[in-house]
Amino acid sequence: MRIGLIGTGRIGSFHAGVLSRHREVGSLVVADTDAVRAAEVADRCGATAAPSSNEIFTWGVDAVVIASATAAHAELIARAARAGIPAFCEKPIALDLPGTLGALRAVEEAGTELQLGFMRRFDAGYTAARELVRSGRLGRLHTVRAITSDPAPPPAAYLPLSGGLYRDCLVHDFDILRWVTGREVTEVYATGSDAGHPMFKEVGDIDTAAALLTLDDGTLATATATRCNGAGYDVRMELAGELDQVAVGLDDRTPISSTEPHGLPPVDKPWPGFLERFAPAYEAELDAFVRLVAGEAQNPCDGREALTALRIAEACELSRREHRPVRLAEIPAD
Numbered sequence: 001m002r003i004g005l006i007g008t009g010r011i012g013s014f015h016a017g018v019l020s021r022h023r024e025v026g027s028l029v030v031a032d033t034d035a036v037r038a039a040e041v042a043d044r045c046g047a048t049a050a051p052s053s054n055e056i057f058t059w060g061v062d063a064v065v066i067a068s069a070t071a072a073h074a075e076l077i078a079r080a081a082r083a084g085i086p087a088f089c090e091k092p093i094a095l096d097l098p099g100t101l102g103a104l105r106a107v108e109e110a111g112t113e114l115q116l117g118f119m120r121r122f123d124a125g126y127t128a129a130r131e132l133v134r135s136g137r138l139g140r141l142h143t144v145r146a147i148t149s150d151p152a153p154p155p156a157a158y159l160p161l162s163g164g165l166y167r168d169c170l171v172h173d174f175d176i177l178r179w180v181t182g183r184e185v186t187e188v189y190a191t192g193s194d195a196g197h198p199m200f201k202e203v204g205d206i207d208t209a210a211a212l213l214t215l216d217d218g219t220l221a222t223a224t225a226t227r228c229n230g231a232g233y234d235v236r237m238e239l240a241g242e243l244d245q246v247a248v249g250l251d252d253r254t255p256i257s258s259t260e261p262h263g264l265p266p267v268d269k270p271w272p273g274f275l276e277r278f279a280p281a282y283e284a285e286l287d288a289f290v291r292l293v294a295g296e297a298q299n300p301c302d303g304r305e306a307l308t309a310l311r312i313a314e315a316c317e318l319s320r321r322e323h324r325p326v327r328l329a330e331i332p333a334d
Contacts, residue, residue, distance in 0.1 A: 001025060001293060004056035004064040006076060008032040008041040011090060011282075012067035014275055018286050019065065020045035024294060031056050032068075057083050063293040065286070066090065070161060074099040077114060077303075078106035086113040088289040091171060093306050095163035097332055100310055104303045114303040115289050120176040120235075121301055122284035125248040129239055130180045138241030141181060144221040145238040146173040149229035151255075151272065153207065156199040165192065165209045165225055166313040166320075173223040173237075174213075174312040175305060180237065183215040184308075189325045190316035196228050211316050231255035232270025233277055253277075307333070 003025050005016055012032070019025050028047035032038035035051065042049035050056055056064055057079060066076045066089040074094040080087040087107075093100040093116070107114045120126050132138055148169055154162070162168040178184060192206030200207045208226040215221060232255030237248040255270035257263070271277040291297040311331040319326040 001062040002027045004061035005030045006053045007067035008038045013041050016041050016045045018283050024290050074103040077103040081106040081110035081112045086293050088115045090117040100307055115299055116301045116306040118175045118301050119278050119281040119285050121179050122281040129248050139243030141219045141241045143240040146223040147236045148225040149234040150227050151229055151232050153227040159203045159205050164205050166316040170223055170225045171309045171313045175309040183217050185213045185312050186216050187214040187325055187327050188315045188319050190319040192320050233273050
Protein backbone atom coordinates (compact mmCIF):
# COMPACT_ATOMS: atom_id res chain seq x y z
CA MET A 1 0.00 0.00 0.00
CA ARG A 2 0.95 3.64 -0.34
CA ILE A 3 1.03 5.69 2.87
CA GLY A 4 1.18 9.46 3.23
CA LEU A 5 2.91 10.92 6.29
CA ILE A 6 2.32 14.54 7.29
CA GLY A 7 4.85 15.93 9.75
CA THR A 8 8.51 14.98 9.98
CA GLY A 9 9.47 16.24 13.41
CA ARG A 10 10.78 13.89 16.08
CA ILE A 11 7.80 11.54 16.20
CA GLY A 12 7.07 11.90 12.48
CA SER A 13 10.62 10.94 11.59
CA PHE A 14 10.33 7.88 13.82
CA HIS A 15 7.06 6.90 12.13
CA ALA A 16 8.69 7.36 8.72
CA GLY A 17 11.37 4.84 9.64
CA VAL A 18 8.82 2.33 10.91
CA LEU A 19 6.57 2.64 7.87
CA SER A 20 9.43 2.46 5.39
CA ARG A 21 10.42 -0.92 6.88
CA HIS A 22 6.91 -2.36 7.05
CA ARG A 23 6.43 -5.33 4.76
CA GLU A 24 2.96 -4.16 3.64
CA VAL A 25 4.00 -0.59 2.78
CA GLY A 26 5.17 -0.41 -0.81
CA SER A 27 5.80 3.33 -0.89
CA LEU A 28 5.83 6.25 1.51
CA VAL A 29 5.18 9.91 0.73
CA VAL A 30 6.18 12.50 3.36
CA ALA A 31 5.33 16.16 3.72
CA ASP A 32 6.09 18.92 6.19
CA THR A 33 5.81 22.70 6.41
CA ASP A 34 9.62 22.51 6.54
CA ALA A 35 10.31 21.18 3.04
CA VAL A 36 14.03 20.76 3.70
CA ARG A 37 13.40 18.57 6.72
CA ALA A 38 10.86 16.50 4.78
CA ALA A 39 13.39 15.95 2.00
CA GLU A 40 16.05 14.85 4.51
CA VAL A 41 13.68 12.35 6.14
CA ALA A 42 12.59 11.05 2.74
CA ASP A 43 16.19 10.57 1.70
CA ARG A 44 17.01 8.59 4.85
CA CYS A 45 13.96 6.35 4.51
CA GLY A 46 13.82 5.84 0.77
CA ALA A 47 10.52 7.75 0.63
CA THR A 48 9.23 10.49 -1.66
CA ALA A 49 9.03 14.07 -0.38
CA ALA A 50 5.91 15.96 -1.42
CA PRO A 51 6.05 19.76 -1.83
CA SER A 52 3.24 20.16 0.75
CA SER A 53 0.49 18.22 2.48
CA ASN A 54 -1.83 19.04 -0.43
CA GLU A 55 -0.11 16.43 -2.57
CA ILE A 56 -0.67 13.77 0.08
CA PHE A 57 -4.37 13.93 -0.73
CA THR A 58 -3.99 14.05 -4.51
CA TRP A 59 -1.24 11.51 -5.16
CA GLY A 60 -3.40 8.45 -4.57
CA VAL A 61 -2.40 7.32 -1.08
CA ASP A 62 -4.28 4.49 0.62
CA ALA A 63 -3.99 6.02 4.09
CA VAL A 64 -2.48 8.98 5.89
CA VAL A 65 -0.48 9.25 9.13
CA ILE A 66 -0.76 12.67 10.80
CA ALA A 67 2.18 13.72 12.97
CA SER A 68 2.04 17.45 12.26
CA ALA A 69 1.78 20.32 14.74
CA THR A 70 -1.26 19.87 16.97
CA ALA A 71 -3.05 22.93 15.58
CA ALA A 72 -3.32 21.23 12.18
CA HIS A 73 -4.66 17.86 13.37
CA ALA A 74 -8.40 18.53 13.22
CA GLU A 75 -8.36 19.99 9.71
CA LEU A 76 -6.12 17.22 8.38
CA ILE A 77 -8.39 14.57 9.92
CA ALA A 78 -11.44 16.20 8.32
CA ARG A 79 -9.64 16.49 4.99
CA ALA A 80 -8.71 12.81 5.04
CA ALA A 81 -12.31 11.93 5.86
CA ARG A 82 -13.65 14.01 2.97
CA ALA A 83 -11.18 12.25 0.67
CA GLY A 84 -12.36 8.85 1.92
CA ILE A 85 -8.91 8.04 3.29
CA PRO A 86 -8.35 6.23 6.62
CA ALA A 87 -6.19 8.24 9.00
CA PHE A 88 -3.90 7.65 11.94
CA CYS A 89 -3.32 10.75 14.07
CA GLU A 90 -1.10 11.46 17.02
CA LYS A 91 -3.02 12.70 20.02
CA PRO A 92 -4.77 15.05 20.42
CA ILE A 93 -7.40 15.51 17.74
CA ALA A 94 -7.57 19.14 18.88
CA LEU A 95 -6.82 21.13 22.01
CA ASP A 96 -10.48 21.94 22.64
CA LEU A 97 -13.81 20.15 22.58
CA PRO A 98 -15.36 22.03 19.62
CA GLY A 99 -12.40 21.22 17.38
CA THR A 100 -12.40 17.60 18.51
CA LEU A 101 -16.12 17.17 17.97
CA GLY A 102 -15.97 18.80 14.54
CA ALA A 103 -13.27 16.41 13.34
CA LEU A 104 -15.15 13.42 14.72
CA ARG A 105 -18.33 14.49 12.94
CA ALA A 106 -16.42 14.68 9.66
CA VAL A 107 -15.14 11.13 10.15
CA GLU A 108 -18.55 9.79 11.11
CA GLU A 109 -20.27 11.48 8.17
CA ALA A 110 -17.69 10.11 5.74
CA GLY A 111 -17.74 6.63 7.27
CA THR A 112 -13.93 6.46 7.30
CA GLU A 113 -11.55 5.14 9.96
CA LEU A 114 -9.62 7.28 12.44
CA GLN A 115 -7.09 5.63 14.75
CA LEU A 116 -5.58 7.70 17.56
CA GLY A 117 -1.99 7.43 18.73
CA PHE A 118 -2.32 6.33 22.35
CA MET A 119 0.77 4.13 22.19
CA ARG A 120 0.60 2.87 25.78
CA ARG A 121 -2.24 0.56 24.70
CA PHE A 122 0.40 -1.34 22.70
CA ASP A 123 3.03 -1.55 25.45
CA ALA A 124 3.71 -5.07 26.77
CA GLY A 125 3.52 -4.02 30.41
CA TYR A 126 0.18 -2.24 30.16
CA THR A 127 -1.24 -5.07 28.06
CA ALA A 128 -0.23 -7.62 30.72
CA ALA A 129 -1.76 -5.46 33.46
CA ARG A 130 -5.03 -5.25 31.54
CA GLU A 131 -5.14 -9.02 31.21
CA LEU A 132 -4.47 -9.48 34.93
CA VAL A 133 -7.31 -7.12 35.83
CA ARG A 134 -9.67 -8.90 33.44
CA SER A 135 -8.66 -12.34 34.75
CA GLY A 136 -9.54 -11.44 38.33
CA ARG A 137 -6.02 -12.20 39.53
CA LEU A 138 -5.84 -8.92 41.45
CA GLY A 139 -9.31 -9.24 42.90
CA ARG A 140 -11.38 -6.08 43.31
CA LEU A 141 -9.25 -3.08 42.48
CA HIS A 142 -9.23 -0.45 45.18
CA THR A 143 -6.33 1.80 44.16
CA VAL A 144 -4.54 2.72 40.92
CA ARG A 145 -1.56 5.05 40.74
CA ALA A 146 -0.37 6.52 37.43
CA ILE A 147 2.87 8.44 37.04
CA THR A 148 4.28 10.39 34.09
CA SER A 149 7.49 12.33 34.65
CA ASP A 150 9.49 14.04 31.91
CA PRO A 151 13.23 14.53 32.54
CA ALA A 152 13.27 18.16 31.39
CA PRO A 153 10.80 20.87 30.35
CA PRO A 154 9.96 21.36 26.67
CA PRO A 155 11.09 24.53 24.85
CA ALA A 156 9.30 27.67 26.03
CA ALA A 157 7.82 28.20 22.56
CA TYR A 158 6.02 24.85 22.81
CA LEU A 159 4.09 25.59 25.98
CA PRO A 160 1.46 28.01 24.53
CA LEU A 161 0.74 25.41 21.81
CA SER A 162 0.59 22.35 24.07
CA GLY A 163 -2.80 22.82 25.69
CA GLY A 164 -1.31 22.52 29.17
CA LEU A 165 -0.03 19.64 31.27
CA TYR A 166 -3.38 17.85 31.62
CA ARG A 167 -4.23 17.89 27.90
CA ASP A 168 -0.71 17.36 26.59
CA CYS A 169 0.78 14.89 29.05
CA LEU A 170 -1.68 13.42 31.52
CA VAL A 171 -4.16 12.67 28.75
CA HIS A 172 -2.10 9.50 28.14
CA ASP A 173 -2.65 8.45 31.76
CA PHE A 174 -6.36 9.16 31.52
CA ASP A 175 -6.68 6.99 28.42
CA ILE A 176 -4.61 4.08 29.73
CA LEU A 177 -6.42 4.16 33.07
CA ARG A 178 -9.71 3.51 31.28
CA TRP A 179 -8.17 0.90 28.97
CA VAL A 180 -6.46 -1.12 31.68
CA THR A 181 -9.29 -1.07 34.23
CA GLY A 182 -12.24 -1.16 31.83
CA ARG A 183 -13.95 1.48 33.98
CA GLU A 184 -15.02 5.07 33.38
CA VAL A 185 -14.01 8.19 35.32
CA THR A 186 -16.98 9.86 37.01
CA GLU A 187 -15.34 12.63 39.06
CA VAL A 188 -11.97 14.38 39.34
CA TYR A 189 -10.26 16.67 41.81
CA ALA A 190 -7.05 18.21 40.48
CA THR A 191 -4.38 20.70 41.42
CA GLY A 192 -1.09 21.89 40.00
CA SER A 193 2.04 23.88 40.71
CA ASP A 194 3.88 26.47 38.63
CA ALA A 195 6.74 26.82 41.13
CA GLY A 196 9.38 25.73 38.63
CA HIS A 197 10.74 27.70 35.68
CA PRO A 198 8.95 31.07 35.24
CA MET A 199 7.98 30.19 31.66
CA PHE A 200 5.14 27.99 32.95
CA LYS A 201 3.55 30.78 34.98
CA GLU A 202 3.98 33.22 32.09
CA VAL A 203 1.67 31.16 29.85
CA GLY A 204 -0.74 30.08 32.59
CA ASP A 205 0.54 26.51 32.59
CA ILE A 206 1.89 24.30 35.39
CA ASP A 207 5.02 22.17 35.59
CA THR A 208 3.64 19.61 38.06
CA ALA A 209 0.12 18.24 38.47
CA ALA A 210 -1.83 15.77 40.56
CA ALA A 211 -5.36 14.46 40.14
CA LEU A 212 -7.60 12.19 42.16
CA LEU A 213 -10.05 10.33 39.93
CA THR A 214 -13.07 8.32 41.07
CA LEU A 215 -14.06 5.45 38.77
CA ASP A 216 -17.59 4.24 38.21
CA ASP A 217 -17.11 1.18 40.43
CA GLY A 218 -15.65 3.17 43.33
CA THR A 219 -11.99 2.49 42.55
CA LEU A 220 -9.78 5.45 43.42
CA ALA A 221 -6.98 6.46 41.05
CA THR A 222 -4.28 9.08 41.29
CA ALA A 223 -2.46 10.53 38.30
CA THR A 224 0.61 12.71 38.70
CA ALA A 225 2.86 14.38 36.15
CA THR A 226 5.83 16.70 36.07
CA ARG A 227 8.06 18.31 33.46
CA CYS A 228 11.01 18.45 35.86
CA ASN A 229 12.12 14.91 36.76
CA GLY A 230 15.90 15.19 36.53
CA ALA A 231 16.44 11.49 37.28
CA GLY A 232 15.04 10.52 33.88
CA TYR A 233 11.85 9.61 32.02
CA ASP A 234 9.51 7.77 34.37
CA VAL A 235 6.15 6.35 33.32
CA ARG A 236 4.53 3.80 35.61
CA MET A 237 1.23 2.44 36.81
CA GLU A 238 0.54 0.55 40.04
CA LEU A 239 -2.64 -1.46 40.42
CA ALA A 240 -3.60 -2.66 43.90
CA GLY A 241 -6.42 -5.14 44.48
CA GLU A 242 -7.77 -7.16 47.36
CA LEU A 243 -5.76 -10.23 46.21
CA ASP A 244 -2.56 -8.86 44.69
CA GLN A 245 -0.86 -5.80 43.26
CA VAL A 246 1.35 -5.20 40.22
CA ALA A 247 3.44 -2.42 38.72
CA VAL A 248 3.84 -1.42 35.07
CA GLY A 249 7.06 0.30 33.99
CA LEU A 250 9.25 -0.94 36.82
CA ASP A 251 12.45 -2.35 35.32
CA ASP A 252 16.22 -1.90 35.32
CA ARG A 253 15.90 1.46 33.52
CA THR A 254 13.26 3.03 35.76
CA PRO A 255 14.89 6.17 37.21
CA ILE A 256 14.30 5.43 40.86
CA SER A 257 16.38 3.90 43.65
CA SER A 258 15.61 2.83 47.17
CA THR A 259 16.94 4.23 50.45
CA GLU A 260 16.50 0.82 52.08
CA PRO A 261 19.65 -1.23 52.81
CA HIS A 262 18.49 -4.02 50.50
CA GLY A 263 16.44 -1.94 48.10
CA LEU A 264 16.81 -1.28 44.39
CA PRO A 265 20.26 -0.04 43.35
CA PRO A 266 20.71 3.20 41.39
CA VAL A 267 19.96 2.88 37.68
CA ASP A 268 22.92 3.03 35.29
CA LYS A 269 20.98 3.95 32.13
CA PRO A 270 17.61 5.56 32.93
CA TRP A 271 15.10 6.03 30.12
CA PRO A 272 15.96 9.37 28.46
CA GLY A 273 12.55 9.97 26.84
CA PHE A 274 9.29 8.66 25.44
CA LEU A 275 10.63 7.40 22.10
CA GLU A 276 13.19 5.17 23.77
CA ARG A 277 10.78 3.90 26.44
CA PHE A 278 7.88 3.21 24.08
CA ALA A 279 9.63 2.43 20.77
CA PRO A 280 8.15 -1.10 20.49
CA ALA A 281 4.68 0.26 21.29
CA TYR A 282 4.95 2.94 18.59
CA GLU A 283 5.88 0.26 16.07
CA ALA A 284 3.01 -1.97 17.19
CA GLU A 285 0.39 0.78 16.87
CA LEU A 286 1.48 1.57 13.32
CA ASP A 287 1.40 -2.12 12.45
CA ALA A 288 -2.16 -2.21 13.81
CA PHE A 289 -3.05 0.76 11.59
CA VAL A 290 -1.61 -0.90 8.50
CA ARG A 291 -3.65 -4.02 9.26
CA LEU A 292 -6.73 -1.84 9.78
CA VAL A 293 -6.22 -0.23 6.36
CA ALA A 294 -5.74 -3.68 4.82
CA GLY A 295 -9.06 -4.82 6.31
CA GLU A 296 -7.36 -7.41 8.51
CA ALA A 297 -8.17 -5.92 11.93
CA GLN A 298 -10.61 -3.73 13.84
CA ASN A 299 -9.77 -0.20 14.93
CA PRO A 300 -7.90 -0.56 18.26
CA CYS A 301 -8.35 3.08 19.34
CA ASP A 302 -10.90 5.19 17.49
CA GLY A 303 -11.45 8.92 17.80
CA ARG A 304 -14.12 8.66 20.49
CA GLU A 305 -11.45 7.32 22.85
CA ALA A 306 -9.52 10.57 22.41
CA LEU A 307 -12.67 12.57 23.11
CA THR A 308 -13.20 10.79 26.43
CA ALA A 309 -9.59 11.31 27.51
CA LEU A 310 -9.83 14.99 26.58
CA ARG A 311 -13.03 15.39 28.60
CA ILE A 312 -11.20 14.04 31.66
CA ALA A 313 -8.37 16.51 31.01
CA GLU A 314 -10.89 19.34 30.66
CA ALA A 315 -12.50 18.33 33.95
CA CYS A 316 -9.08 18.39 35.64
CA GLU A 317 -8.31 21.84 34.26
CA LEU A 318 -11.69 23.13 35.48
CA SER A 319 -11.08 21.56 38.89
CA ARG A 320 -7.66 23.20 39.15
CA ARG A 321 -9.01 26.62 38.25
CA GLU A 322 -12.06 26.50 40.50
CA HIS A 323 -10.55 24.45 43.37
CA ARG A 324 -13.41 21.96 43.49
CA PRO A 325 -14.36 18.42 42.51
CA VAL A 326 -15.77 18.22 38.97
CA ARG A 327 -18.16 15.55 37.73
CA LEU A 328 -17.35 14.34 34.24
CA ALA A 329 -21.00 14.87 33.36
CA GLU A 330 -20.27 18.62 33.50
CA ILE A 331 -18.05 18.34 30.42
CA PRO A 332 -19.96 18.18 27.09
CA ALA A 333 -19.73 14.89 25.21
CA ASP A 334 -21.29 16.02 21.91
